[in-house]
Amino acid sequence: MTTATTGTKAVKGAVGTAHTRLEGRDKVTGAARYAAEIPFAELAHGWLVLSTVARGRVRSLDTAPVLGMPGVLSVLHHENAPRLDTDYVGMLGAPDPTAAVFQHDRVPHLGWPVALVVAETSEQAREAAEALLVHYEEEPHDVAFSAGRPDAYEAAGFGPAVTEKGDLEAELAASAVVVDEEYTTPEEHHNSMEPHAATALWDGGRLEVVDSNQGTTWVASELANMFSLDPGSVRVRSEHVGGGFGSKGLRAHQVAAVMAATVLQRPVRVVMTRRQTFSLAGYRSPTAQRIRLGADAGGRLRALDHDSLNLTSTVHEFVEGSAGVARTMYDADAHRTATRLVRLDVPTPTFMRAPGEAPGSFALESALDELAEKCGIDPIELRARNKPERGPVSGLPFSSHHLLDCFREGARRFGWADRDPRPGLRRDGRWLLGTGTAAAHFGAGAAPSTAAVTAEADGTFTVRISAADIGTGARTALTLVAADALEVTPDRVRVRIGDSDFGPAFIAGGSMGTRSWAWAVTAAATELRERLALNTGIPPEGITIRSDTTAAIGALAQKERHSFGAQFAEVAVDPTTGEVRVRRMLGIFAAGRIVNPLTARSQFLGGMIWGISMALHEEAVRDRASGGLYGADLAGYHVAAHADIPAIEADWVGEPDPDDPVGIKGIGEIGIVGAAAAIANAVWHATGVRHRNLPIRPDRVLLGGTAEAGTGAPRA
Amino acid sequence: MATAPSSTYSAITLNINGEKYPLSVDHRTTLLDALRERLDLTGTKKGCDQGQCGACTVLLDGRRAVACLQLAVAAEGREITTIEGMAEGEQLHPVQQAFLDLDGYQCGYCTPGQICSAVAVIEEHAAGWPSAVTDDVRPEAGPPPLTADEIRERMSGNLCRCGAYVSIVQAVARAAATRTESAQDTESTETTETTETAA
Numbered sequence: 001m002t003t004a005t006t007g008t009k010a011v012k013g014a015v016g017t018a019h020t021r022l023e024g025r026d027k028v029t030g031a032a033r034y035a036a037e038i039p040f041a042e043l044a045h046g047w048l049v050l051s052t053v054a055r056g057r058v059r060s061l062d063t064a065p066v067l068g069m070p071g072v073l074s075v076l077h078h079e080n081a082p083r084l085d086t087d088y089v090g091m092l093g094a095p096d097p098t099a100a101v102f103q104h105d106r107v108p109h110l111g112w113p114v115a116l117v118v119a120e121t122s123e124q125a126r127e128a129a130e131a132l133l134v135h136y137e138e139e140p141h142d143v144a145f146s147a148g149r150p151d152a153y154e155a156a157g158f159g160p161a162v163t164e165k166g167d168l169e170a171e172l173a174a175s176a177v178v179v180d181e182e183y184t185t186p187e188e189h190h191n192s193m194e195p196h197a198a199t200a201l202w203d204g205g206r207l208e209v210v211d212s213n214q215g216t217t218w219v220a221s222e223l224a225n226m227f228s229l230d231p232g233s234v235r236v237r238s239e240h241v242g243g244g245f246g247s248k249g250l251r252a253h254q255v256a257a258v259m260a261a262t263v264l265q266r267p268v269r270v271v272m273t274r275r276q277t278f279s280l281a282g283y284r285s286p287t288a289q290r291i292r293l294g295a296d297a298g299g300r301l302r303a304l305d306h307d308s309l310n311l312t313s314t315v316h317e318f319v320e321g322s323a324g325v326a327r328t329m330y331d332a333d334a335h336r337t338a339t340r341l342v343r344l345d346v347p348t349p350t351f352m353r354a355p356g357e358a359p360g361s362f363a364l365e366s367a368l369d370e371l372a373e374k375c376g377i378d379p380i381e382l383r384a385r386n387k388p389e390r391g392p393v394s395g396l397p398f399s400s401h402h403l404l405d406c407f408r409e410g411a412r413r414f415g416w417a418d419r420d421p422r423p424g425l426r427r428d429g430r431w432l433l434g435t436g437t438a439a440a441h442f443g444a445g446a447a448p449s450t451a452a453v454t455a456e457a458d459g460t461f462t463v464r465i466s467a468a469d470i471g472t473g474a475r476t477a478l479t480l481v482a483a484d485a486l487e488v489t490p491d492r493v494r495v496r497i498g499d500s501d502f503g504p505a506f507i508a509g510g511s512m513g514t515r516s517w518a519w520a521v522t523a524a525a526t527e528l529r530e531r532l533a534l535n536t537g538i539p540p541e542g543i544t545i546r547s548d549t550t551a552a553i554g555a556l557a558q559k560e561r562h563s564f565g566a567q568f569a570e571v572a573v574d575p576t577t578g579e580v581r582v583r584r585m586l587g588i589f590a591a592g593r594i595v596n597p598l599t600a601r602s603q604f605l606g607g608m609i610w611g612i613s614m615a616l617h618e619e620a621v622r623d624r625a626s627g628g629l630y631g632a633d634l635a636g637y638h639v640a641a642h643a644d645i646p647a648i649e650a651d652w653v654g655e656p657d658p659d660d661p662v663g664i665k666g667i668g669e670i671g672i673v674g675a676a677a678a679i680a681n682a683v684w685h686a687t688g689v690r691h692r693n694l695p696i697r698p699d700r701v702l703l704g705g706t707a708e709a710g711t712g713a714p715r716a
Numbered sequence: 717m718a719t720a721p722s723s724t725y726s727a728i729t730l731n732i733n734g735e736k737y738p739l740s741v742d743h744r745t746t747l748l749d750a751l752r753e754r755l756d757l758t759g760t761k762k763g764c765d766q767g768q769c770g771a772c773t774v775l776l777d778g779r780r781a782v783a784c785l786q787l788a789v790a791a792e793g794r795e796i797t798t799i800e801g802m803a804e805g806e807q808l809h810p811v812q813q814a815f816l817d818l819d820g821y822q823c824g825y826c827t828p829g830q831i832c833s834a835v836a837v838i839e840e841h842a843a844g845w846p847s848a849v850t851d852d853v854r855p856e857a858g859p860p861p862l863t864a865d866e867i868r869e870r871m872s873g874n875l876c877r878c879g880a881y882v883s884i885v886q887a888v889a890r891a892a893a894t895r896t897e898s899a900q901d902t903e904s905t906e907t908t909e910t911t912e913t914a915a
Contacts, residue, residue, distance in 0.1 A: 020816055027824030028812040028831060030759015030799035037758035122753060123744045193763045193771055193825040193877050242761070242825030243877050274764040471823030471878045602819045602880055609879030634768035634875060642868040645881040 010487040014480040015662065018598035019490065022476045023240065023469070032240045035212035036197035036271050043199070044073055046260050046270040047125035048252065049115040049132050050279060051107045054141035054627025055345045058105045058114050062133040066117060069131065071124035073264055077115040078102045082259050088225040091218050091507070092249070096316040096348050098280070099250045100226060102259070107136065108314045109347050110628040111279025116256045118268055141345040141627045145311045147182060147288035152309055155341040157319025157356075163327060163393045166334030168292075171303035175294030178303075179370045183291065183363035183692045185676075186619040187629075188284040190352055191639055192470075194242020195277055200257035201267035209236045211254055214244040215507030217466045220500035222250040223258060238498040244470040244508060246351035247281045278632035282350030283620065285310035285320045289363040294332075299375040299382045304332035304392075306364060309340045313348040317341065320349065321356030325364050328441055328562060331392035345627055351509065353610055354669040357442055358676070362614075362694060365438035365677030370690065378421065379437055379681070380407045380566075391560040399559040402590035403439055405653045406566035410437070410588040413651075414568040423688035431572035433583070434686025440565035440674035444592065444657060444665035445512045448550035449505035451520035453482065453528050454542045460492050462542075463525070467497040467517040468508040471606075472668060473599030474517065480595055481518040481662055485525035503546075511563070511666030514595065516549070522661045523547035556659060563591035563665045567608070567678035573686045578698030580683060582612050585648040587675070592665025593656040600667055604650035607671015613640035615676035619695050728792045732757065733801025741788045748772045750788035751798060759799035759828045763875070770874035773829035774798050780836040780873075799828035802835065810894040811835050814887035822878030830874045834888045837870045838862075838895055862892050 026032035051058075063075045081102035086095050097103075101113045114134055119125035154161040172178055198211040207229060213219045213236070220236040223229070241248065253270040260268040272280055287310050294303030308322035323337040352358075372379040384404055390397055411417065419435055420426075426433040451465040463482045469475045475495055483490040496502070506516040524547035531543060568586040573579070587608050594600045617638045621630045630636060650671065656663030680691050689704050730737045730750065737755055748765070751757040751774075763771030765784045772783040775797035802809040811834045814820065821827040841862050846853040849869045850860045860866060867888045868881070876884065 020819065021821075023824070024816045024821075025808070027821060027827050028799075028808065028815050029803055030757075030828045032824055033758060034761075034825060036762075037752065039756060121742065122749060123742045127744075191877055193769065193823065193875065194761070195763070241823060243823040245877070271762075274766065274768075471821075473822070598819050599822075602822055602878075602883060605882050606822060606879030609881060613879075633766060634764050639875060639877060640879070640881075641872045641875055642881050642885065643872040645868070645879075647864065648882060 011489050012484050012487060014483040014490045015595050016593065019476055019480060019596055020598065021473055022479060034194055034240045034242050035199070035210055035238065036269060038199065038210050040199060040201065040267040042266045044118050044120060044264060044266055044268045045122040045125045046116045046118045046256055046268050047129035048113050048256060048270065048272070048276060049117060049129045049134065050276060051110060051112040051114050053107055053136045053138045054110040054143065056107050056136045056138040058107060059135040059137050061115060066128045066132045069124065069128045071120035072117065072128045073120065074118045074260060075115055075132065076102055076256070076259055076263065078105050082262060084226045085228050086226065090222050090225060095222060095226070095250065098315065098348050099252055099255050101252045101255050109279065109345050110626060111347060113252045113256065113280065116260055116270065118260045118264060143344050143346050143622050143627045144624055145286050145342065145344060147309060149342045152340045152342045155317060155319050155339060157321045157339060159321055159324050159327065162338045164336045168303055168305055168334040168336050171334035172292060172294040175302050176297040177295045177371065177374045179291065179293040179367050179374065181291055181367060181370065181692055183289045183366060185287045185359040185362055185694045187286045187622065188352060188614065188618045189278055189620055189637060190245040190247040190281060190283065191277070191634065191637065192243030192245055192247060195272045195274055196248065196251050196253045196281055197269065197271040198254040198257045199267055199269040200254070200261040202261060202265060205233065207234045207258060209254055209258065211236055211238050212241050213238050213248045214241070214468050214470055214509055216468065216498055216500040217504045218507050219250055219254060223254060226255065227258060236500045238468055241468055241470040245353045246355065246509065252280050274634060275632050278629055279347045282348065284352035284355070285312065285349035287320055287322050287359045289322055291363050291367040293367055293371050295371055295375060297375065299371065299377045299385050301330055301332035301386050303334045304330055305336045307338045308360065309342065311342050311344050311346060311349065313346055314343050316348040318349045320359065322360030322363065324356045325360035327393040328391065328560065329364065329439060330386050331388040335392055346622065353607070354442060354672045357669065357673045358614065361438065361440065361674045362676045362680065365674050366680050366692065369436065369681040369684065380411060380416065383407065383439055394560060396558055396560045399561045399657065399659060400655060401564065402653060402655050403564040406564055406588040406590050409653055410566040410568050410586055414586045416568065423685050428572065430574055430576060432575060432686040433570065433572055434682045434684065435568065435570045436678045436681025436685055438567045438674035438677035438681060440567055440670050441562045442511050442670040442673055444561040444563050445510060446516045446519055446553050446660065447506035447512055448548065448553055449516045449520040450503040450546060450548045451517065451524045452502065452544050452546045453521065453524040454544040455528055455532055455538050456542045457538050457540050460494060461486055461488065463493060463495040463521055464502040465497055465517050465521060466500050466502040466505040467513065469497060470508045472508060472514065472603060473596055474508065474514055476599060477514050477595040478517055478521055482521050482525050485522045486529050511668040511670065513668070515660060515664040515666045518662045518664055519549045519660065520547050523549060563589060563667070563670045565589035565591070565670050565674065567674040569678040569682045571679060571682040571686055573683060573701060575687065578701035580616055580696055580701060582679060583646055587650045587671060589650070589652045589667070589670055590655045591652060591667045591670055592660065593663030594652055595664065601650055603667055604671040605648060607669065608648055608650060608675050609640050609645055610672040611675020612644065612679065614672065614694060615679035616695050617644065726789055728789055730788065730791060730796060731794065732796045733798060743787070743789055745788045746784050747786040747788045747791045748783035751783060757798055757800055761825050761828055763826065770833060771826050771829040773832045773874060775832055775836055778839065780833055799832060802831065809835065811887065811891040814890040818883045818887045818890065820884040820887035821880050826874060826876045830876065830884055833871060833874045834891065837867065837888065838892045840870070841866070862889065864889065
């Protein structure tokens with residue numbers, strides 16, 4: 001029995017101080033093992049076979065020749081695969097049946113999983129998968145997304161389908177200035193550097209899955225539901241995750257691996273190829289948005305209409321809630337928002353970094369810039385004049401609203417005051433120069449989580465929580481949070497994450513991970529510290545305190561809770577080649593208390609780089625003839641590379657959330673919000689041409705925003 | 717699967733990080749899969765398996781190569797350096813240390829490839845190799861200043877989806893400065909560390 005306590009002297013201040021990542025040494029030496037890198041004896045390799053038609057039925061599969069190939073152990077498909085249950089409601093709603101592989105013969109899109117070939121080696125599995133002949137009954141397909149679809153319908157996602165107040169047409173008619181424009185954003189893909197990978201095995205009556213995901217208890221509960229297993233008999237681990245961005249939930253690879261491990265009774269690993277991720281891992285739907293703004297001569301909004309169309313698959317409904325941006329950002333006497341859907345023969349889209357906010361802010365913040373131009377008002381001043389007092393739709397008060405602080409600080413550092421608002425005036429050799437700005441916001445939420453904190457007999461502390469570190473620095477952040485709550489130095493705290501056996505916790509998503517987990521860790525650690533203060537000693541097995549934040553989070557008052565930010569960009573446009581280069585960029589954010597400035601800066605910058613990539617590069621183009629994507633790989637789908645990214649800066653204004661135990665709001669997504677609009681607004685300032693269709697490709701610049709360039713139609 | 721030599725398997729010996737690794741490989745096995753699946757050297761990452769992302773960058777005879785486009789049988793006789801061979805015992809390579817100190821990563825999956833690439837970039841630059849953004853490419857001009865733009869150009873074969881580029885460029889510059897100082901033991905303390913600012 002020792003009498004170690006949290007220390008003789010209270011130690012605070014870990015939160016808010018820069019710390020390098022705890023797993024950093026493992027990451028720079030290659031020692032950190034990701035999902036496909038944990039060795040297992042008797043491991044077999046599964047290779048997914050995807051449909052080559054966009055709509056129809058699997059008539060038959062010639063499995064016999066494939067089963068005779070060297071090393072092949074099994075071919076799973078809709079006629080022999082274990083049956084799954086998809087009639088349940090999971091953490092984020094009803095499951096996307098895309099993950100429930102091999103349950104029927106229907107093919108709803110190109111790249112749909114039709115079989116899994118399992119073999120002794122990955123080379124054998126791949127060869128056999130490519131040799132497997134699948135016969136289809138092909139049906140005509142429709143993958144053509146456009147704003148004018150007559151079959152579009154209003155659909156509610158995580159918010160209502162339609163919100164309306166006031167007489168929109170009357171206010172528009174009475175407005176001194178009107179902006180009425182359409183904006184499009186293309187299909188975009190997450191492309192985390194680590195492709196989805198899972199190894200499944202049965203061990204002593206328990207299903208073990210080593211996976212790459214954004215929430216181990218989430219994936220474990222989905223698997224338990226689908227395979228009708230007792231939740232306690234499923235364990236999912238995910239120690240290191242090579243990026244997620246919304247795409248790493250339950251997907252075909254885990255389900256297929258579990259099926260094969262069950263049938264073969266040996267460990268089976270299934271890894272998606274890069275090309276397979278383009279049809280199996282989700283993506284951001286293209287959007288077609290119409291914004292109508294009516295304002296008085298001083299720029300005060302009288303009418304605001306944000307209407308957004310996106311697509312979904314025929315098997316599952318996913319709404320890219322782009323119109324939700326207007327529900328937070330700007331009020332008007334007449335205010336309408338609507339999200340609409342069209343169902344096509346394509347894969348199901350999903351959450352992708354700032355779902356809704358990223359494309360929605362491009363449209364709305366571009367339109368605000370157009371309104372500022374028409375009113376002859378500085379874009380920042382226009383936003384100041386339209387800062388809402390309460391939630392435009394909810395009517396609730398804001399917990400805090402520091403948008404204008406961000407603009408003020410950003411404008412000062414960016415040199416905004418010196419800007420001549422007239423477009424097309426600045427030149428640097430062959431380059432036209434321009435600057436632009438846009439507002440950013442993202443919801444600040446928390447979700448119930450559990451954690452356990454143990455005071456060990458040797459004077460150290462162990463935190464267990466099924467958090468996920470997908471590159472956010474969560475492991476390090478939670479160590480700092482625990483240290484402050486325990487009032488010890490961080491080197492006495494060991495945080496273990498990425499294991500569903502640690503109990504339910506929210507996912508790394510919605511910018512809510514670190515906040516939700518930190519709340520649970522703080523609750524348990526605080527209680528533990530109070531217990532240790534009684535000096536009752538620590539038994540050899542330690543003292544463990546568990547927390548569950550369900551009640552505390554449920555008791556939060558209803559408010560509009562958001563992070564805010566201001567994005568600034570300077571671009572150079574070559575009118576001869578159509579090339580657009582971002583020269584510098586600055587983002588200032590009011591996003592609650594910053595736990596680890598070193599990694600937070602990285603995360604903000606990463607989001608802004610996503611914004612550059614979205615503005616200028618990213619576009620998955622669907623071929624109407626085949627129904628598949630052109631160039632579904634990292635050559636055909638360009639994400640920003642080193643040479644695309646200049647010196648960019650991110651910083652923040654201090655703004656602890658008063659309703660959070662640590663003051664956190666969440667920072668994972670806001671960095672991308674508004675970034676593409678700031679760049680598009682800068683391109684207008686450089687050239688005098690509005691670009692309302694992303695990405696701002698060289699051909700679109702050369703066509704100067706003419707109707708032909710503005711259709712949003714794919715290159716052919 | 718260790719299998720006897722046949723028309724589709726060969727017994728080879730790979731020289732990796734100064735050690736000899738005898739193994740029998742399927743002729744189709746890439747160097748990347750041999751490292752990851754057969755030799756448990758999983759530090760080299762598979763991001764695309766088709767030469768587009770740079771995550772599997774290793775050094776072959778000191779020069780960068782993507783291991784996914786190299787057959788294992790063709791790598792016999794080459795000096796292969798992977799991320800596992802960069803540190804000297806507990807002492808990190810200056811590039812590794814700079815990535816760690818400056819947060820030149822987020823998820824870490826592209827990191828081994830970025831580091832292997834950066835180590836080679838610094839050597840290529842010191843040897844006077846020009847890049848697409850080098851102004852004066854005459855051999856007598858010598859190495860151009862290792863500016864941020866030079867680093868970005870030379871590192872562009874390594875994608876980072878988390879968007880850690882800003883810190884990676886700073887890390888490469890810092891490590892390159894360390895090399896210059898230790899190589900020349902110069903009195904000059906001026907470094908090439910990026911001092912660009914956005915605002």
